[in-house]
Amino acid sequence: MTSLLARAPAPGVDTRGVVALIGFQKIGNLGLGYLSAVLRRAGFDVRVIDIEQQPSEIVRQVTEADPMLVGFSLIFQYYIRRYDDLMRRLRLAGVGCHFTMGGHYPTLSFEQTMIAAPELDSVVRFEGEETLLELVETLRAGEDWRGIQGLVHRRNDGVTANPPRHLAHDLDDLPFPDRDFEATEVLGRRGMPILASRGCARTCSFCSIHTFYRTAPGKVVRLRRTTEVVREMKMLHDERGITVFLFQDDDFPMFGPKWRAWAHDLVDQLEASGLARKVIWKLNCRADAVDIDLLSRMRDAGLYMIYMGLESGDAQGLVTLNKEISVDQNLAAVRMLKDLGIRFEYGFMLLDPSSTFDSVRTNVEFLRQIIGDGCAAATFCKMLPYDGTPIKDALAASGRLKGDVCAPDYDFLDPKLDAFYADLAQVVEVTGWVHGPHALTLQLGWAHTEVAVIRKLFPRLPDTDAYDATLRRRTAESNAALLGVVEQLADFHEAGVGRRPDPQQLRRLCAQTLETVVNGRNAFITRHQRVLLDALDAAAA
Numbered sequence: 001m002t003s004l005l006a007r008a009p010a011p012g013v014d015t016r017g018v019v020a021l022i023g024f025q026k027i028g029n030l031g032l033g034y035l036s037a038v039l040r041r042a043g044f045d046v047r048v049i050d051i052e053q054q055p056s057e058i059v060r061q062v063t064e065a066d067p068m069l070v071g072f073s074l075i076f077q078y079y080i081r082r083y084d085d086l087m088r089r090l091r092l093a094g095v096g097c098h099f100t101m102g103g104h105y106p107t108l109s110f111e112q113t114m115i116a117a118p119e120l121d122s123v124v125r126f127e128g129e130e131t132l133l134e135l136v137e138t139l140r141a142g143e144d145w146r147g148i149q150g151l152v153h154r155r156n157d158g159v160t161a162n163p164p165r166h167l168a169h170d171l172d173d174l175p176f177p178d179r180d181f182e183a184t185e186v187l188g189r190r191g192m193p194i195l196a197s198r199g200c201a202r203t204c205s206f207c208s209i210h211t212f213y214r215t216a217p218g219k220v221v222r223l224r225r226t227t228e229v230v231r232e233m234k235m236l237h238d239e240r241g242i243t244v245f246l247f248q249d250d251d252f253p254m255f256g257p258k259w260r261a262w263a264h265d266l267v268d269q270l271e272a273s274g275l276a277r278k279v280i281w282k283l284n285c286r287a288d289a290v291d292i293d294l295l296s297r298m299r300d301a302g303l304y305m306i307y308m309g310l311e312s313g314d315a316q317g318l319v320t321l322n323k324e325i326s327v328d329q330n331l332a333a334v335r336m337l338k339d340l341g342i343r344f345e346y347g348f349m350l351l352d353p354s355s356t357f358d359s360v361r362t363n364v365e366f367l368r369q370i371i372g373d374g375c376a377a378a379t380f381c382k383m384l385p386y387d388g389t390p391i392k393d394a395l396a397a398s399g400r401l402k403g404d405v406c407a408p409d410y411d412f413l414d415p416k417l418d419a420f421y422a423d424l425a426q427v428v429e430v431t432g433w434v435h436g437p438h439a440l441t442l443q444l445g446w447a448h449t450e451v452a453v454i455r456k457l458f459p460r461l462p463d464t465d466a467y468d469a470t471l472r473r474r475t476a477e478s479n480a481a482l483l484g485v486v487e488q489l490a491d492f493h494e495a496g497v498g499r500r501p502d503p504q505q506l507r508r509l510c511a512q513t514l515e516t517v518v519n520g521r522n523a524f525i526t527r528h529q530r531v532l533l534d535a536l537d538a539a540a541a
Contacts, residue, residue: 017140018045018065022058022086023073025050025181028193030248031102031128032073033177038129041175044136048180051079055086059093068139069098071124071132077105077387078406080116087119098139100151102128104208105405108215108388110152111159112405123152126216127198129174131165167218171198172228176235183242186453187525188536191244192236196266197223200250202286204311205322206349208388209250223253223262230269237279241540243457245281255289263294267301276301280456283307287333288325292340299342304452306337309347313366320354321383322390327366334370343375343452345445350380350486351421353395353410357494360420364483374476377444378483379434382421384408420493424486427503433482433510440510444475447521458535467524471517478513481506 019039023032025048036046047065049058051073062070070090072083087099102124106113110123122145124131131150138145146153150165168174183190199213199221213220236242253259270276282305295303310330312318318325337344350363363380371378385392385401385408395401395410403409412418428434434441451468454461485506491497525532 017069017136018047018067019136020047020049020062020065020067020070021073022049022051022062022070024052024075026052028179028181028184028246028248029073029075030177030179030193030195031075033179034129034174035071035073035102035132036178036180037175038133039136040178042133042137046178048178050181051082051086055089058086059089059095062090062095063093067095067097069100069136070095072099072101072120074101074103074106074113077109080105080113080405084117084119087117091119098122098135098145100124100132100135102132104212105387106152107212108208109405110161112387114152114154114159116405121153125150125152125161125164126212127165127167129168164216167213167216167220168198168222169218171222171224176232183240184244184246186244187450187458187532189243189453189457190241191246192240192242193246193248194229194232194236195224195248196229197221197249197251197253201255202251202324203322203390204309205320205391205394206311206352206383206385206389208386211388211390221251221253223259226262226266226269229266230273230275233270233275233279234273237275243279243539244453245279247281247283249284251289252283252285254283254285254291254294259289260291260294264297267297270301278302280304280453284309286323286325287330290333290336292336295336295340295342299340302456303342304456305343305345305449307345307347308333310334310370311347311349312352312363313348313369314359314362316354317349317352317359317363320352320391321349331366331369338375343448345376346370346379348380349383351412351417352383353385353391353400353412355412355417356414357417357420357490360417360490361487364486367479367483371479372476374472374474374479376448377441377475378479379441379445381434382425385410416493420489423493423500424489427485427489427501427506432507440478440514443514444471444478444517447471447517448475450521454532459531461528461531463524463527467520470520474513474517474520481509 021032021036023029032048036048039046047061049061074080074083098121099119100122101113101120106123107125110125113123114120131148134148135145135151138148147162149163152159152161179192183192200209201221203210233245254263280302284307287308287310311321311323313327315327318327334344350360367378385395387405392401392408400410402411432439448471451471454464485501488498488501492500
């Protein structure tokens with residue numbers, strides 16, 4: 001049977017219907033980009049709308065477009081009420097067309113989604129390109145859409161799920177995704193997201209990604225051809241001036257002989273295309289995929305940063321999270337990246353359902369080992385039990401699950417840990433240390449990213465090493481202070497030793513550190529402004 005994705009519009013069929021797709025755009029929504037590209041290739045007029053605009057502005061854009069379908073992309077399940085409110089506003093404004101929704105949460109919890117958003121007509125499950133295309137073609141023809149494979153719809157006061165559609169077999173059948181969003185910029189260098197693969201072979205208990213891909217029929221992990229990945233990169237470089245590429249793969253293909261061979265071939269293609277000295281790129285991987293020979297080649301071909309989901313520095317924590325990796329492997333990966341001169345970011349869960357005060361202290365010591373030198377900013381969170389994850393099901397079965405879809409939560413086995421976390425969350429939130437768009441941790445991370453970009457994409461500046469050393473020292477001081485606060489609160493709540501830190505004093509410390517970092521950064525950039533601008537001009541020419 002010929003795939004709809006590979007089929008051209010039938011001659012003489014009017015496919016100029018308008019489709020509105022609504023979702024987050026600031027982070028570069030490639031999911032919407034692929035949907036949009038498939039629909040546009042089939043002749044539809046697609047309007048991509050950013051959910052972060054004011055609701056009144058979204059309503060205005062949708063009513064002016066007068067679409068045949070509005071598709072809602074739900075990335076974060078705790079935004080379901082926000083989407084429900086928007087749908088109600090659209091209906092009140094007279095928008096009577098078909099409403100559908102896609103994403104991990106609607107796919108895995110479709111009944112709850114249809115209940116939480118009564119204005120929805122359907123849910124598109126799993127990978128949506130082929131299902132959405134068939135849906136809009138059916139709507140355009142005025143035919144019954146309820147039997148379409150991969151759809152969920154309402155029936156007899158209930159919800160019916162049609163058989164799931166196979167995952168896309170060949171990712172290169174898909175057109176390059178539309179990018180209806182602005183490029184990110186780092187010192188004038190333009191960045192865009194890109195994908196080399198879909199799926200994840202891992203089975204972490206806190207993540208719904210593997211559940212999403214394993215529940216649908218088809219191959220869980222699929223890789224694009226390296227020639228196509230590099231062709232897309234070259235197109236973006238030549239046509240849009242993109243020099244920073246952010247691979248959004250859930251697990252970049254590097255683990256095991258077959259994927260390492262693929263990654264080596266990607267480097268070969270980058271070198272053959274001439275991009276290896278013109279662009280830089282970032283990827284996501286696990287610590288057990290870090291290989292010195294491969295990463296040496298990738299670094300020389302533009303790899304400048306890696307994000308690793310380390311998640312825990314405690315052996316039991318790693319078991320609870322089903323990471324299937326050891327603390328020593330995490331530490332070895334960090335050491336290797338430092339030796340290779342590749343900067344890294346990381347995900348870390350200070351607390352999980354198995355946590356004890358001892359594991360908290362073990363995690364603090366682990367963080368000191370990896371970022372005590374200021375190579376990256378200290379960051380952490382509490383593991384939250386999202387829908388579609390094995391750990392949520394386990395917590396529900398044990399009676400520990402609480403909260404709702406917008407704020408899922410659980411109690412710790414030690415009640416004192418609940419009080420500790422509540423105190424820690426307040427301190428971190430009040431001070432603006434870890435969370436929030438202007439948090440010290442995020443600003444330090446951005447400063448480290450700038451240094452990495454300068455080293456890769458600009459002429460060598462004479463005092464870069466000195467500035468980098470100062471930034472690392474400031475970051476190390478911030479890390480030490482934050483980790484000290486964690487230990488101080490742990491001692492206070494477990495044994496009543498010492499006292500709570502003063503949030504206002506910590507706020508002042510954060511503000512002073514941030515001011516020092518920003519002033520140092522601005523002075524460094526100002527000293528070299530002419531060189532940086534000349535480099536950008538030369539690249540543009």
